[in-house]
Structures are given as C-alpha cells and as structure tokens.
Amino acid sequence: LSETISSISEITRVGGWALRGLGYPFGVAERANRLLAWMQAVDGSALKSIRKLEANINASLRAEAVKITKVEADYHLDAAGRHILDIGLPVMDLATSDARHKGIGRAAVANVCGLNFVPALASLLALRKLDGLIIYRAGSLDVLPNATPRSGWISTSAANGLSSFRMGGLEDRPERFVNEIFTRAMLSQGSPIAARTEAIKGDSNSNESLGFMSITAVERSTDQPSLVDPQVSAGREYDFDQRLAIAFRDGFSIDREDLDYLYQLEMRTWAPTSERSRSQAGYGVY
Amino acid sequence: MSKQTISHLPRLLSETVDHFVTPSERTCLANALRDPDSLMTGPRLGAMKATRLSFANLLARRMINDRWIVRRDELTCDVDGEGHAIYRIDAGGHPLTYIARCYAWDGIEKAGRRSDGAKRDMFGAIFLGSPTIERIREEFATFDLRDAAAMRTRSDVTGWTPANRSVRYFDHVVNALVGGNQPDPAFLGSGTGYILRNGGYLGSGRQGSLTIDGLPEGHPFRHPFFADLFGLYMVRQISIDLVNAVAKARNPKAAQLRPDIARYIGVGNSSGQGMCVALQRWPEWVSAWLSVRELALAYAKTKPATTADVGRLDSLLSRACDYYESIELHCEDYVVPTAVIAQNMRAIRQWLKDDDADRDLNRIAEAVSEKFDVETAEQFNSLLIELHPDFDYALAGYLPIAMRRDRDVSPEASVGQIRNLLLKNYAWALRYDLRPSTARQYFWYHSIDNGEQRRGERILDPHEEFESFIDHIGLIQHLCSVLTSYDDDQSIAEVLVEWPDLYYGLARVQYLADMPYSEIRDNLMDQKFIPAHLIRFFLSALGMESTSPLSIRYVRGVFFQGMPLPEELAKGASDDWKFPLQPKVLQKEAEA
Numbered sequence: 110l111s112e113t114i115s116s117i118s119e120i121t122r123v124g125g126w127a128l129r130g131l132g133y134p135f136g137v138a139e140r141a142n143r144l145l146a147w148m149q150a151v152d153g154s155a156l157k158s159i160r161k162l163e164a165n166i167n168a169s170l171r172a173e174a175v176k177i178t179k180v181e182a183d184y185h186l187d188a189a190g191r192h193i194l195d196i197g198l199p200v201m202d203l204a205t206s207d208a209r210h211k212g213i214g215r216a217a218v219a220n221v222c223g224l225n226f227v228p229a230l231a232s233l234l235a236l237r238k239l240d241g242l243i244i245y246r247a248g249s250l251d252v253l254p255n256a257t258p259r260s261g262w263i264s265t266s267a268a269n270g271l272s273s274f275r276m277g278g279l280e281d282r283p284e285r286f287v288n289e290i291f292t293r294a295m296l297s298q299g300s301p302i303a304a305r306t307e308a309i310k311g312d313s314n315s316n317e318s319l320g321f322m323s324i325t326a327v328e329r330s331t332d333q334p335s336l337v338d339p340q341v342s343a344g345r346e347y348d349f350d351q352r353l354a355i356a357f358r359d360g361f362s363i364d365r366e367d368l369d370y371l372y373q374l375e376m377r378t379w380a381p382t383s384e385r386s387r388s389q390a391g392y393g394v395y
Numbered sequence: 396m397s398k399q400t401i402s403h404l405p406r407l408l409s410e411t412v413d414h415f416v417t418p419s420e421r422t423c424l425a426n427a428l429r430d431p432d433s434l435m436t437g438p439r440l441g442a443m444k445a446t447r448l449s450f451a452n453l454l455a456r457r458m459i460n461d462r463w464i465v466r467r468d469e470l471t472c473d474v475d476g477e478g479h480a481i482y483r484i485d486a487g488g489h490p491l492t493y494i495a496r497c498y499a500w501d502g503i504e505k506a507g508r509r510s511d512g513a514k515r516d517m518f519g520a521i522f523l524g525s526p527t528i529e530r531i532r533e534e535f536a537t538f539d540l541r542d543a544a545a546m547r548t549r550s551d552v553t554g555w556t557p558a559n560r561s562v563r564y565f566d567h568v569v570n571a572l573v574g575g576n577q578p579d580p581a582f583l584g585s586g587t588g589y590i591l592r593n594g595g596y597l598g599s600g601r602q603g604s605l606t607i608d609g610l611p612e613g614h615p616f617r618h619p620f621f622a623d624l625f626g627l628y629m630v631r632q633i634s635i636d637l638v639n640a641v642a643k644a645r646n647p648k649a650a651q652l653r654p655d656i657a658r659y660i661g662v663g664n665s666s667g668q669g670m671c672v673a674l675q676r677w678p679e680w681v682s683a684w685l686s687v688r689e690l691a692l693a694y695a696k697t698k699p700a701t702t703a704d705v706g707r708l709d710s711l712l713s714r715a716c717d718y719y720e721s722i723e724l725h726c727e728d729y730v731v732p733t734a735v736i737a738q739n740m741r742a743i744r745q746w747l748k749d750d751d752a753d754r755d756l757n758r759i760a761e762a763v764s765e766k767f768d769v770e771t772a773e774q775f776n777s778l779l780i781e782l783h784p785d786f787d788y789a790l791a792g793y794l795p796i797a798m799r800r801d802r803d804v805s806p807e808a809s810v811g812q813i814r815n816l817l818l819k820n821y822a823w824a825l826r827y828d829l830r831p832s833t834a835r836q837y838f839w840y841h842s843i844d845n846g847e848q849r850r851g852e853r854i855l856d857p858h859e860e861f862e863s864f865i866d867h868i869g870l871i872q873h874l875c876s877v878l879t880s881y882d883d884d885q886s887i888a889e890v891l892v893e894w895p896d897l898y899y900g901l902a903r904v905q906y907l908a909d910m911p912y913s914e915i916r917d918n919l920m921d922q923k924f925i926p927a928h929l930i931r932f933f934l935s936a937l938g939m940e941s942t943s944p945l946s947i948r949y950v951r952g953v954f955f956q957g958m959p960l961p962e963e964l965a966k967g968a969s970d971d972w973k974f975p976l977q978p979k980v981l982q983k984e985a986e987a
Contacts, residue, residue: 118600202806
C-alpha cells in the first residue's frame with residue numbers, strides 16, 4: 110500500500126524522537142515536533158521535505174553559530190543553512206517579545222531552508238494571539254507543495270479569539286505587493302524595506318539554494334486594521350483550524366514511505382541490544 | 396511552605412475550595428497541605444495508594460452512575476480459545492463497539508508489555524459508534540496479520556487492547572469449570588486475581604487510531620486515560636467470557652464462573668521504566684494528580700469527623716485489612732509486606748475504637764505517620780480521602796484541564812524574571828550536587844527490542860547521545876548557569892536564539908510556576924534511585940490497588956478487581972467496590 114491513515118498524535122508521539130534521530134538535541138526536537146505534526150496534518154508536506162533535506166539538515170547541525178544583529182527595531186539573523194524547524198521558532202520568539210513589549214516586533218532570517226513550514230509558524234503566532242505577517246523566499250533546496258509560491262507571504266489575524274490566515278505569492282506582481290498589501294498598521298511603524306527587497310529579489314549575500322524569511326508580529330488591538338487588507342491583498346484565505354479539526358477527527362492520509370521514514374528516524378535513537386542491555390530490561394528479578 | 400502552596404493554587408482549585416470551606420477553614424486546610432519538598436521523593440510517592448480520585452475509580456464511577464450498558468452480541472471460540480467476540484456498548488448515550496480476536500495459546504508465556512510485538516494471545520479494538528460487519532471483519536483481518544509494522548487502523552477506532560494469558564491461572568479456571576467446579580479464589584488471589592494481562596493499550600493516535608482531540612465534546616473518552624482504562628475493563632470482561640466459553644466448548648455441561656468469583660477477577664498489568672520517563676516529561680500530570688489528592692486529603696484531615704465518618708473509616712479499614720491479608724505478592728523486596736499493612740490497619744482500627752470521642756483525624760493521621768511505615772500511612776491517607784466524595788468529585792473536574800497545559804514559552808520574559816522563578820521554585824535542584832559519578836551513573840534509553848526503556852551506565856554503555864529525558868535537575872542547573880552570562884533585562888528570546896535547546900527548560904520553569912507539586916525531588920540518574928517507586932506512583936494514580944515490584948524496574952498488579960460486572964452496571968451498582976473480599980469456596984465445591 111502506498112498510503113495509510115495517520116493521526117496527529119502518532120506524528121507527535123514519534124516525531125520528538127524522530128527529530129532527535131535526525132540529530133537535533135532534545136530541547137529543539139521537543140519544540141520542532143509541534144511544527145512537524147501541524148504541517149504534516151495540514152498539507153502533508155512535512156516528512157517528505159525533511160526526507161529530501163536530510164543531508165542539508167545534517168550539515169547544518171555543524172554550522173557556525175547564528176549571527177544576530179539589530180538594526181533599529183529589526184532583528185537580522187544569518188541561519189548559516191539551518192532549517193526552519195531549528196531556527197524558525199527562535200526568530201518567532203524575537204518578534205513576539207518585541208510585539209508584546211512594544212506593540213510590534215520584527216525579525217528576519219537569511220540563509221535558511223525548510224520554508225514550507227512557514228504556515229506552521231504562522232499558526233503559532235495565532236496561538237500567541239498576535240497578528241502577524243511572514244514574508245518568505247524559498248531557496249532552490251526547498252520542496253514546496255503544489256501551488257505554494259516560492260516567494261510569498263502569509264498573514265494571520267487573531268481577532269475575536271479566532272485565527273484566520275491568508276496566503277499569497279510575490280513572484281508575479283511584486284510591485285503590487287509592495288504598494289497594496291502592506292497596510293497603514295505596518296507603514297506607521299516604519300516600512301521594512303530591506304525585508305521586502307530581500308524577499309522579492311534576493312540579497313547579494315544570500316545563497317541561491319537557501320531562503321529568507323521575515324516575521325512581523327503585532328499585538329492586536331480592537332481598533333487596529335488587519336496587517337493585510339483582504340480587499341487588496343489578492344491572497345487566498347485558508348482555514349487551517351478547520352483542516353486541523355478534520356485531521357484530529359478523521360486522521361489524514363500519508364504516504365507509507367513518509368511514515369516509514371518517520372519510524373526509521375525514531376529507530377535511530379534505539380540502542381542495539383546485547384546481553385548487558387537485556388539485563389537492564391524491566392522484566393525479571395535482578 | 397504549605398500556606399505558600401495553597402496561596403498559589405490554580406484558579407479552578409481555589410474556587411472549588413472556597414465553595415466548600417469558610418475563610419478560616421481555608422487557613423486550616425492550607426496548613427494541612429504537605430510540603431512538596433518532603434512529599435515528592437521517590438519513596439514517598441511510591442508508597443501512595445489508589446484513591447477515589449484515581450483514574451480507574453473515576454471511570455468506574457462514571458460507568459456506574461451513567462449505567463453504561465455492555466452487551467455481548469457474539470462470542471465464538473473453540474476448545475483452545477481461538478475465536479472472536481463483539482460487544483455493543485452504550486456509554487451514557489455514546490455508542491461504542493468492542494471487538495476481540497482471541498488466539499489459541501502458542502506455548503509462549505508473554506510476560507512483557509512491549510517485548511512480544513504483535514504476537515499476543517488476544518487483540519481487541521474499541522470502535523466509536525457501530526461499525527459495519529465489513530469494517531469489523533477488516534479489523535479482525537488486520538489483527539490476523541500479526542505483524543506490528545503492517546498493522547494499521549483508522550480514526551473510527553480509539554485504540555487496540557492487546558492482552559496475554561496468564562497460562563497458569565487461565566488453565567486453572569478453565570479446568571475447574573470443565574470439571575463442573577469453580578476455580579479456587581485463594582489460588583487466583585495468589586496471583587493477585589487475573590486471567591489476562593494488559594499487553595499495552597495502543598490508542599491515542601498509535602497505528603492511525605483516533606487522537607483524543609478528535610472526539611466530540613462531552614464524550615467520556617475525552618477524559619485522560621478513560622479510553623485506555625475502559626479497554627482494560629473490556630479485557631477483563633473478555634477474560635471472564637472467554638474462560639466460560641472455552642470450558643463450554645470442551646464440555647457442554649461445564650460450570651460457568653460464579654458472579655462473585657468473576658467480579659473478583661481483575662486484569663493484570665506489568666509496567667516498566669517508561670512510566671518514570673513519562674512523569675518527567677509531563678510534570679503537569681504529576682501536579683494535577685497530587686494537587687487534587689493533597690487537597691482532598693487536607694480537607695478530610697481538617698473537616699470535623701462525624702460519627703458516620705468514623706464508622707465509614709472503620710469499615711474501610713476493615714476491608715483494606717481483609718484485602719491485604721488475602722493477596723500474595725510475588726516479591727516483597729521493595730515493599731512493605733501486605734501482612735504488615737494489614738496488621739497496622741487492624742491496630743489503627745483499635746485506636747479508633749479505644750478513643751471513640753477523638754474525631755481529630757488530622758491528629759490520628761499524624762500518629763499513624765509517626766508510628767507506622769510510609770505505606771501504611773499513605774494507605775490510611777487514601778482511606779481518609781474516601782470520606783468526602785462531594786468535595787473529591789468537585790476537585791476531580793480539575794484533572795482533565797490541568798493535564799493539558801500549553802507548553803509554549805513566553806519569550807517576552809526577562810532573564811531576571813526567570814532567575815527569580817528559579818530561585819523561588821528550584822532552590823532544591825540548584826543545590827543538588829551532580830558532581831559525584833554515582834549521581835550521574837545511569838542514562839536511560841530505548842532498546843531496539845521493541846523500543847523498551849532501559850538503563851545504561853554512562854562510563855560503560857553506548858548510545859548516551861540518545862538518552863531519554865530524565866535529568867530535570869541537570870536541566871535546571873544548566874539553564875541557571877547559562878543565564879548568569881546574560882543581563883537581567885535581556886529577553887529570553889535573545890537567549891533562545893543562541894541556546895535553542897534551552898527552550899524546554901525555560902518553558903518548563905514558566906508553565907509550572909503556578910503548579911504546586913509538579914517537580915519530583917529525586918535524581919533518576921543516581922545509582923541509588925529505584926524506578927519502581929515512580930512506577931508504583933503512576934499505577935496508583937491510574938487506580939491500581941496493590942502494586943507489586945518484581946524488580947527495581949518492573950511493577951505488577953491488577954486493575955478493576957471487584958468492579959461491578961456489566962449485568963450489575965445495567966441494573967445499578969454501588970461505586971463502593973474497592974478492596975473486594977476474596978470469595979469463599981462453597982462447601983459442595985470444596986468437596987468436589
């Protein structure tokens with residue numbers, strides 16, 4: 110059988126260990142596991158993309174330290190090839206922290222892979238009851254699901270306790286994006302020109318195979334307009350909460366190859382057996 | 396410490412307490428709460444016994460109150476027990492279907508829960524609703540694959556219930572019935588009273604089964620452990636029905652189990668070190684269980700006892716005494732012998748009789764604690780909790796809420812704030828000396844043998860890089876030392892960029908800040924640490940009455956011994972079924 114049914118709990122239960130099998134330390138794996146399960150349930154791309162990028166992920170575990178600089182209110186990070194599973198959440202934390210303290214927070218990361226996980230990051234912004242806009246440009250390494258633009262944006266709004274998501278591409282009409290999508294709320298806080306430029310055109314220091322992501326998080330207030338005006342954004346609305354609810358209720362289809370890969374990763378963390386090992390098993394009186 | 400603990404009770408618990416006590420009584424209650432530093436050690440936790448707030452007891456109460464109907468629609472089996480069964484269940488208005496596929500014994504006694512893969516003596520499945528016959532056949536066919544890697548299910552199944560025979564007891568019961576007799580209850584009691592053993596519930600998403608969040612609101616299985624434990628109840632039921640059916644297949648005139656003996660049969664369970672790891676990874680579970688338990692206990696100790704309360708306590712002591720006298724543990728190396736607990740229970744009964752006017756249960760509990768061993772003291776405490784069901788059940792509503800904590804980090808917190816939390820809540824961990832090699836002697840890991848959790852010695856065994864998380868003390872110390880290199884006013888978001896692995900520690904310190912009784916004050920890596928203590932604690936929280944460690948890493952016991960049978964549930968049964976008396980052998984049967 111090429112497909113089977115899996116569940117969010119199954120991915121979560123095995124995923125933490127699988128990510129350790131991939132090489133991530135416990136704390137990182139525990140955290141990234143949430144992105145893994147969410148993304149697999151919502152669009153089925155997570156495991157396939159990790160399988161494709163495994164060698165790069167492995168290399169990134171030995172990458173030089175993340176470089177972080179702060180220019181005015183914006184954080185800029187160089188991920189040195191790290192995956193979103195690894196660096197995406199800390200970038201989100203920087204934006205969240207400033208948003209909660211100052212009303213708005215911005216952080217951007219260059220030389221990153223795994224940008225198909227961007228919607229999962231946006232979902233976390235919504236869980237944190239923040240409005241957000243993530244702009245990304247995927248490098249050539251990334252495998253994106255069909256119809257997902259290689260350069261695009263996703264916005265989330267947490268109004269009235271409900272989260273809503275819109276996604277769109279940048280490739281076909283960057284100028285319109287620049288002119289129309291950013292709303293008063295963003296512009297009043299200073300225009301993130303650098304982020305837009307890098308997302309759309311690439312940066313001279315960027316590696317073509319790696320991508321870029323910029324997160325803007327805003328503490329929601331009732332009288333504030335959405336970060337992205339749905340009337341002009343030309344993006345499409347996505348009901349991820351509904352997809353997730355269906356995944357919880359019905360499970361979801363998964364390629365057997367991907368599920369087997371998840372378990373193979375987990376089993377890398379299992380120690381070979383031996384007489385000595387068996388003597389430390391539970392059963393029996395020792 | 397106690398006052399500080401109750402002042403920080405989570406809102407729901409605090410409101411419940413206020414509903415039952417006056418402000419002055421609340422102060423007494425706070426003073427009676429036990430200090431987490433002394434309560435939360437392995438030996439003390441391991442001595443705790445099941446209460447009406449344990450999960451099996453809470454499930455049983457729901458089944459009894461809502462008069463769940465468990466109706467056997469079909470059971471066919473041959474003389475070896477090869478066959479299948481189908482049960483239809485009305486779980487208080489929620490239809491379920493339980494199916495069981497039983498296999499002839501293959502000559503192998505399967506002792507471990509994880510050690511036998513898919514080759515079990517029985518596989519069951521709980522369906523939501525009423526599946527078609529075709530769907531049931533499909534599930535039976537899946538069981539018949541007997542290949543763990545190939546066996547998959549779907550979200551209409553909440554879980555599978557593999558189980559294995561205790562061949563000795565299974566054969567004893569069947570042979571007795573075939574001969575027209577009843578089994579010997581004392582012989583069953585010598586094995587703590589079971590025929591089938593839990594083979595490890597495979598639900599909550601495993602093999603593609605339903606995730607708990609996928610259940611509709613109000614469904615009983617949305618409660619933690621209720622689906623797992625109902626699966627065990629059904630394993631117990633199939634064990635009873637199976638021995639009756641096998642006996643009938645061998646001899647149409649065979650006897651059938653007498654109801655009191657059937658009720659005395661529980662379902663066996665063995666648990667290993669994985670339970671300790673679970674407690675370390677989900678300290679919010681520990682906090683939820685202990686917060687309600689300790690509040691219930693403090694309430695029982697401080698509430699003036701009526702004559703009826705003392706009478707009820709005496710009755711419970713009497714039953715506990717009889718129960719402990721009737722069971723035999725396979726190994727008493729790591730426990731207080733049941734005979735000693737029984738003897739102590741008898742002595743406490745005498746105290747109550749000697750001073751009938753003394754209704755200060757707090758004073759009696761203190762005297763029990765001073766005079767007797769820790770297991771006797773905790774058994775007495777568990778009996779005290781039985782006295783005030785209204786308060787207990789009001790507290791129980793907190794369990795499913797508290798066990799599901801959002802573990803996201805709050806990245807806007809400053810380093811200074813985290814430092815303060817560490818000093819306030821983790822002084823015990825920061826002062827713990829992890830430098831001696833014996834303090835870090837063991838790491839825990841999963842073995843290639845079905846992922847079983849085992850221990851290895853750091854200086855000898857390989858695979859340390861994949862150790863299971865058990866070192867919460869080291870985690871806290873590492874976090875604290877890293878934070879010393881940051882300024883107080885820096886945000887932890889900045890720390891997380893440079894130290895992403897610290898996420899788990901930072902989140903843990905934050906989300907447990909308002910949860911008393913969450914962190915175990917013991918070092919699981921230490922040479923002297925005995926995992927059985929924490930395994931016993933977990934099993935008691937689940938509702939196992941008498942836990943029996945076979946080794947320092949492996950604990951056995953039974954669930955649902957004495958629990959009303961399906962026909963009794965339907966008619967309306969009492970939820971006072973703890974400590975079942977061992978049935979007597981009738982004279983005629985004894986002669987036979």
